[in-house]
Amino acid sequence: xxxxxxxxxxxxxxxxxxxxxxxxxxxxxxSLFWYQQALGQGPEFLTYxxxxxxxxxxxxPSDRFFAERPEGSVSTLKIQRTQQEDSAVYLCAxxxxxxxxxxxxxxxGTRLTVT
Amino acid sequence: TQLLEQSPQFLSIQEGENLTVYCNSxxxxxxxxxxxxxxxxGPVLLVTVVTGGEVKKLKRLTFQFGDARKDSSLHITxxxxxxxxxxxxxxxxxxxxxxxxGKGTMxxxxx
Numbered sequence: 001x002x003x004x005x006x007x008x009x010x011x012x013x014x015x016x017x018x019x020x021x022x023x024x025x026x027x028x029x030x031s032l033f034w035y036q037q038a039l040g041q042g043p044e045f046l047t048y049x050x051x052x053x054x055x056x057x058x059x060x061p062s063d064r065f066f067a068e069r070p071e072g073s074v075s076t077l078k079i080q081r082t083q084q085e086d087s088a089v090y091l092c093a094x095x096x097x098x099x100x101x102x103x104x105x106x107x108x109g110t111r112l113t114v115t
Numbered sequence: 116t117q118l119l120e121q122s123p124q125f126l127s128i129q130e131g132e133n134l135t136v137y138c139n140s141x142x143x144x145x146x147x148x149x150x151x152x153x154x155x156x157g158p159v160l161l162v163t164v165v166t167g168g169e170v171k172k173l174k175r176l177t178f179q180f181g182d183a184r185k186d187s188s189l190h191i192t193x194x195x196x197x198x199x200x201x202x203x204x205x206x207x208x209x210x211x212x213x214x215x216x217g218k219g220t221m222x223x224x225x226x
Binding site: 004033035040041042043044045048055056091093102103104105106107108109 | 121146148155156157158159160163201203205207208212213214215216217218219221
């Protein structure tokens with residue numbers, strides 16, 4: 001596709017459930033980023049991949065969060081044992097630059113609600 | 116401590132008015148970006164500024180990077196309802212592996 005695609009658009013999970021969020025970056029983009037955005041706030045960095053290598057995961061809030069990009073294209077963000085504080089929009093972005101080069105192209109996000 | 120302070124947090128104006136929003140920091144940056152995010156969508160890049168004192172224009176939007184490369188402003192002339200959205204400034208994290216965003220200014224333009 002022409003842009004970054006994320007699925008699902010909306011996800012409701014009961015507290016304690018595991019969830020998996022998918023990101024299809026722009027074809028050929030080397031860098032992929034995950035951000036978390038609370039309502040009315042700016043995006044907060046979670047993790048960064050260059051191809052299949054996870055080069056920076058300093059923003060992951062706990063060990064319940066795990067991201068992978070096994071073939072250097074599609075990425076999945078997994079959250080285990082979801083908590084209410086995990087409720088947010090999860091944004092994926094990609095860029096052509098091999099060193100996290102800018103600009104970033106964002107998807108429309110997955111809105112996660114934990115009840 | 117927030118790396119980037121954006122002000123105001125929220126701005127509600129009538130169509131046709133002018134406005135300025137700010138992005139401030141005590142740190143020096145190699146570049147700064149402005150994004151606009153509409154409800155239910157991801158942020159979209161508006162402009163990148165790299166030189167101290169640089170002014171860039173995008174139709175009715177004027178962006179300025181401070182001389183010391185610590186701050187930036189976005190001025191909108193004759194705002195339209197289509198300008199409604201969350202305006203975010205962002206700077207590269209050292210090593211350029213990611214962007215750090217401010218909390219944004221939410222702009223609401225009413226007809």
